[in-house]
Amino acid sequence: MAYSRVGAVGLFGLNAYAARVEVTLLEGVPEFDITGLPDTGVQESRKRIAAALKNSGIPLKSVRRIVNISPASVRKTGSGFDLAICAALLSAQGTVEILPDDAFVGELALSGELNPIQGILPMALALKESGSKRVFLPSDNAKEASVLDGIEIIPVSDLNALIRHLTGLQPIPPTPRYIPTAEEYAYAVDFADVKGQKHAIRAIEVAAAGFHNILMVGIPGVGKSMIAKRIPTILPPMTFDESIQTTRIYSVAGLINPDKPLIIERPFRACSHTASAAGIVGGGAVPSPGELSLAHNGVLFLDEFPEFRRDVLEGLRQPLEDGTIHITRSAAKTEYPCRIMLVAAMNPCPCGNYGNKHTACTCTDIARIKYREKISGPIMDRIDIHVELSGISYDDIKSGKSYDTSERIKARIMKSREVQSDRYRGMPFNVNSEIPSNLTKQYCTMTADAETIVKAAFDTLGLSPRGHDRLLKVARTIADLNGAEHIEKIHAMLAVQLRAMDRKQK
Numbered sequence: 001m002a003y004s005r006v007g008a009v010g011l012f013g014l015n016a017y018a019a020r021v022e023v024t025l026l027e028g029v030p031e032f033d034i035t036g037l038p039d040t041g042v043q044e045s046r047k048r049i050a051a052a053l054k055n056s057g058i059p060l061k062s063v064r065r066i067v068n069i070s071p072a073s074v075r076k077t078g079s080g081f082d083l084a085i086c087a088a089l090l091s092a093q094g095t096v097e098i099l100p101d102d103a104f105v106g107e108l109a110l111s112g113e114l115n116p117i118q119g120i121l122p123m124a125l126a127l128k129e130s131g132s133k134r135v136f137l138p139s140d141n142a143k144e145a146s147v148l149d150g151i152e153i154i155p156v157s158d159l160n161a162l163i164r165h166l167t168g169l170q171p172i173p174p175t176p177r178y179i180p181t182a183e184e185y186a187y188a189v190d191f192a193d194v195k196g197q198k199h200a201i202r203a204i205e206v207a208a209a210g211f212h213n214i215l216m217v218g219i220p221g222v223g224k225s226m227i228a229k230r231i232p233t234i235l236p237p238m239t240f241d242e243s244i245q246t247t248r249i250y251s252v253a254g255l256i257n258p259d260k261p262l263i264i265e266r267p268f269r270a271c272s273h274t275a276s277a278a279g280i281v282g283g284g285a286v287p288s289p290g291e292l293s294l295a296h297n298g299v300l301f302l303d304e305f306p307e308f309r310r311d312v313l314e315g316l317r318q319p320l321e322d323g324t325i326h327i328t329r330s331a332a333k334t335e336y337p338c339r340i341m342l343v344a345a346m347n348p349c350p351c352g353n354y355g356n357k358h359t360a361c362t363c364t365d366i367a368r369i370k371y372r373e374k375i376s377g378p379i380m381d382r383i384d385i386h387v388e389l390s391g392i393s394y395d396d397i398k399s400g401k402s403y404d405t406s407e408r409i410k411a412r413i414m415k416s417r418e419v420q421s422d423r424y425r426g427m428p429f430n431v432n433s434e435i436p437s438n439l440t441k442q443y444c445t446m447t448a449d450a451e452t453i454v455k456a457a458f459d460t461l462g463l464s465p466r467g468h469d470r471l472l473k474v475a476r477t478i479a480d481l482n483g484a485e486h487i488e489k490i491h492a493m494l495a496v497q498l499r500a501m502d503r504k505q506k
């Protein structure tokens with residue numbers, strides 16, 4: 001009896017799991033069975049493997065072949081097991097020798113070449129964590145996997161190249177680790193490009209410092225999208241772990257740029273109000289990540305916020321609260337992370353001209369109120385800061401002055417983040433927006449003057465307890481940006497200003 005066992009890997013959603021492919025060759029009628037909960041895609045690998053071997057001129061012994069993929073409890077999907085099954089077959093019949101800590105992943109073309117597959121990064125990570133020393137994968141996937149250290153990446157172009165390597169005839173050099181260059185870290189846009197709108201960008205600075213969600217209200221053409229697009233440029237640089245987390249999601253979605261396989265810029269995802277709930281939250285039979293997850297560790301921008309369908313906005317509530325999306329599909333569960341800064345934008349009224357000095361608003365009072373009511377309630381409860389953008393003045397254009405450069409804003413934000421992470425050391429959160437409500441009082445300490453302002457705001461604006469907490473957290477961030485230990489009167493006053501929609505509702 002000939003037997004072989006090789007390392008393999010499977011994927012469900014974002015979750016990759018290390019697997020094993022076993023092959024036994026038996027005397028008897030030539031057959032080719034695969035067990036271990038394979039779906040049709042995996043079953044079809046029998047035909048791909050037979051054709052690929054034949055077209056590569058590699059003889060396959062005419063015997064009974066039994067293939068088992070473990071763990072047996074997990075349904076195996078897709079074509080990524082082709083290479084592991086093929087390697088195990090070749091090893092069982094003595095064509096090649098495979099080391100115990102070798103793993104294989106990739107889809108075979110009928111020609112014997114390897115096709116790239118989606119999700120290679122989480123797969124390579126799972127293999128590394130399960131103790132594999134080396135992974136053989138399609139050449140076109142090699143750079144994507146090479147962002148990891150601690151596991152050797154062997155790029156395979158076709159079956160003959162694999163055999164030459166495994167028999168020692170012609171070793172394939174491992175892919176060198178990919179380390180992004182300094183130029184790749186540079187963003188193409190900058191806050192220095194935005195003329196005027198100092199009040200709004202200052203609010204954005206506060207929002208980015210405390211990782212608060214923000215709503216911008218302003219007439220069309222005033223620069224809301226332009227400002228939103230530049231928010232990633234002032235957030236702290238991604239840590240390597242954050243880069244890997246975000247890159248995994250893009251890997252599963254098949255959205256990796258092969259030349260820049262590691263995502264090192266915080267993502268900016270803009271979503272149109274015509275997007276479906278599945279497009280935003282994620283879904284499908286084999287769940288693919290939605291915009292919320294593609295924005296993980298970065299910014300999700302929802303323009304024309306009141307135009308989004310109610311069920312779509314409602315669907316954002318739980319993910320925004322937890323930073324995670326839970327998806328269940330036919331008894332299998334998967335999770336996608338979505339720790340994002342939500343940036344929403346809206347016109348002041350349906351026609352867009354309410355408050356415009358140059359064009360009159362044609363909306364009725366009732367239409368305006370209804371428009372704002374569309375975003376009221378639970379979703380507004382997740383948005384800490386609201387800011388109104390004024391029209392661009394002639395002076396703004398003439399002076400050409402901007403609020404500040406992205407680099408300088410980022411430096412201030414990073415300083416305030418240090419203060420925040422020192423304060424929350426050992427806690428499960430590290431930014432002000434994530435202070436749980438039972439700890440708000442402990443961390444958002446105020447001077448007596450500041451408390452007077454907050455109390456007045458609470459009484460006149462009719463804030464809810466949650467609204468009150470949000471006001472305190474924003475004031476905490478403003479105090480941190482100013483290096484103050486306690487929230488002072490001026491910080492509280494600025495925070496009240498950054499709750500524009502509360503004032504409007506009165």
Ligand SMILES: [Zn+2]
Nearest residue numbers: 349351361363
């Ligand atoms: Zn109007």
